[in-house]
Amino acid sequence: MLSNYIKIAWKVLLRNPFYTFITLFGISFTLLILLVLSAFLDHMFGSHYPEQQRFRTLYIPSITLRDSSRTSTMKGPMSYKFLKKNLSALGGIEAYGISSLFRTTNAYVGSKRIKMMVKYADSGFWRVTDFELLEGKLFNESDIDRGQHIAVITEKVRDEYFGPGESVVGKPIEFNGLKYRIVGMVKGSPVTHPYTYADIVLPYNSPKSEYESDSKNGAYIGIIRARSARDFPSIQREFEHLTQRGLKFPFEESGMKVAHLEAKALPFLTGFIYEFFQSESTEIFFTVVSLFMLLFMALPAINLINLNISRIIERSSEISIRKAFGAPSKTILWQFVIENVFVTSLGALIALVFAQIILSIFNSSGLIPYAVLSVNYTVFGIGLLLALVFGLMSGVVPAWRMSKLKPAEALKGA
Amino acid sequence: MIKLSGIEKVYRTSSIETLALDNINVDIQKGEFVSIMGPSGCGKSTLLNIMGLLDEPSKGEVTINERQLKGYKDKELARIRNQEIGFIFQSFHLINDLSVLDNVEIPLLYRPGSGSKRRELAKEALEKVGLSNRMKHFPTQLSGGQKQRVAIARAIVGRPSLILADEPTGNLDSNMGNEILNILLQLNQEGSTIIMVTHDENMAKRTNRLIRLFDGRQVF
Structure with missing residues (x-):
């Protein structure tokens, strides 16, 4: 039938x-x-890729500073020091990473200009992401402590700067008037993943990284990898508590008397919605x-x-x-x-x-x-x-x- | 075989009430070949539809094979139509999207049995009406006479005890009409009870009995 x-x-x-x-x-x-x-x-x-563990990752994309009447607001990425101080005090997490958002820079091969996106990051950045290492290694704490001019590049930079299939580890790459020694090459992140997207990742203490700024505002964002998404509420509470610790309101920041400081650790989607609707509801x-x-x-x-x-x-x-x-x-x-x-x-x-x-x-x-x-x-x-x-x-x-x-x-x- | 007692059929619209059948009493025995005749609009097809459980009477009782069918549900009536009655229509009513063989199989789809058994029975029925060479054709590829033979094959494939034919030769020329009537006579001789609506006196004469209707009433 x-x-x-x-x-x-x-x-x-x-x-x-x-x-x-x-x-x-x-x-x-x-x-x-x-x-x-x-x-x-x-x-x-x-x-x-390279954020396969987003389901157990919290992002701190910005800090909001307001005056006492809440009429003036400053919002944007944070300083390295602000994030370092608060994230390093955070317990019960698997790892945290601090990195800048990408910036455009140019490198030259002969007369050919290569446009590249540069990011500054700490070694934790590699622990809260899942970049696929194609060659060499990812820089660690001791590499950063040694203050060397080193870089991790993506295949795209390899192909454009050195040529496809070339071995890159140990070779120098020059941009912004400085030479960096390449220590590793990873598969790149798509531009649609703004917190991990970059063509070159440099240690946070590299020149021009502005990591020493004492302001609250800066160029950095934080990423926290929790052991499980179940830990999110306690991590979020603790992080918010830490950000208020030791602050004496009002304080001066870029000419504004700051009476309220808000920095939230949010899951990716919630953070995205929060940016637009000021609501954490997905x-x-x-x-x-x-x-x-x-x-x-x-x-x-x-x-x-x-x-x-x-x-x-x-x-x-x-x-x-x-x-x-x-x-x-x-x-x-x-x-x-x-x-x-x-x-x-x-x-x-x-x-x-x-x-x-x-x-x-x-x-x-x-x-x-x-x-x-x-x-x-x-x-x-x-x-x-x-x-x-x-x-x-x-x-x-x-x-x-x-x-x-x-x-x-x-x-x-x- | 089939008995109608006090059958009345009224068609109602919001403004008009039409009495299509009025106090019809018919008793048809097993093995009979009965014709129903009458002018157009006298209620012949309505009567046949009631006999075939395609329509309900407004009043009266229908008894088929000793069962009085008042109050039977759709499913039970469908089962009786499927197993005990075969229909032949004036305009054939074949499904043009299905092959001749698939059309003949239709009554068997609604009873238990394997696909191969269905095929076998449908082929047998087509052989009986002389169309075994047209099994894979589609209705649109057949002549009127051939279509009616397919319709007969479909009516007999389930081996019903009662065949109801509503002007089966109405759309055919006289040669084709005779051919179809001969097949029906043959089926009757093999034991089928047949009730046929016709306009053709000559055809009616070849059947065992004639029921005449006029304005919804039985005339003798």
Whole structure:
């Protein structure tokens, strides 16, 4: 019986290619957009190279300083010293790292200018991230203490500065009028991961790093790797407590009398939302994304409902024949359920194939270097489920009404 | 075999009430070949639909094989239609998207049995109506007479005891019509009870008995 239903479903699809195209296009295009969009969101906010442990990582991207009336606010990255003082006192964590945000610099090979992003970091930076070491080593505390001019570069710098496939460890690289000895090479981080993105990572005590500033404001951010996400609340409380320790309000900072200081350690997504909405609730984000996705799915769903209704009315003859020859109403209903599942699954399969193709083209295009976008199968599952629900609702309701008709009435119209 | 007692059928709309059948009493024995005749709109097809459980009477009782069917649920009526009744329609009512063989298989889909058994029975039915060479064709590739033979094969594939034919030759020329009637006569001789709605006196004469209707009433 199942093969008979699928055969019919297939024939119905072939009977009117334009209808079929619209139906399948509606389902597959919607799912495709959802998959590609969610792949981007997942890439932006999920745990991916070199931040595979984001789920147990807290970020301290900024400090907010306010005056007593809260009319003036200063917000931005922190000084190395401020972060060092507070993070080093933090207990119960696996590791912490301090690094600057990336800055642009230029290096020259002959007359060729190479634009590079430079980051200053402590040795903890390598412990709170998961960079893949391709050659040499990552600098450690003793390397930093020795105050050497050393650098860890990415493949991109290797390829542009030295040439693809060249060995780089021990070789010098010159920029900003200074020479650095390369100690290691790592696979780079995509630009979409701003806290780890850089082409060259230098020790925090390298020249021009501004690590000695006594201000609260600066150029650095902190990363904390917890043993488990369960530890987040206690770490966050302790960190906030530490940031207030020993402060005598008001104090002077860049010409402002600071009466309130706020620095929060937040999970990546929460931190992102906090920057925009001043709220730590991720519910807003998920509500906005879910609403957008639902709205996006609503249009093709309505279209699908219309198409299904006309398709089923068109098939009243078949329904009545089946009823005349002994198909109970429930069996007729099942037939349409199976057909809808078949058509929706076909649309979903097309969407999945195209999403894989688009993402693999994107990944290999180098549009965002080092970005590896992949299909999120949870989103695919939810999208498929929603498509099935819409498909079933749109197909089954008119089919149910048709199946309830007396066969004689249905045959009259056939 | 089938007994109708005091059958009345009223069609109602918001403003009009039409009495399509009025006090019909019919008793058809097993193995009979009965014709129903009457002018257009006299209620022949309505009567046949009630006999075939495709429609419900407004009043009266239908008894098939000693079972009085008042109050039977959709599922039970569907099972009786499936196992005990075969239909042949004037406009064939074949599913154009399915092959001849798949069309003939339809009644067997709604009863237990393997796919191979279904195929075997459908092939046998097609052989019986002389269409075994058209099994893989689609209805749109067949002539009217061939389509009606497919419809007959579909009606007999489940070996029902009762065959209801609603003007089976109405859309066919006289040669084709005779061919179809001969097949029905053959089936009757093999034991099937057949009730046929027709406009053709000559065809009706070849059956065992004639029921005449006029304005929804039985005339003798």
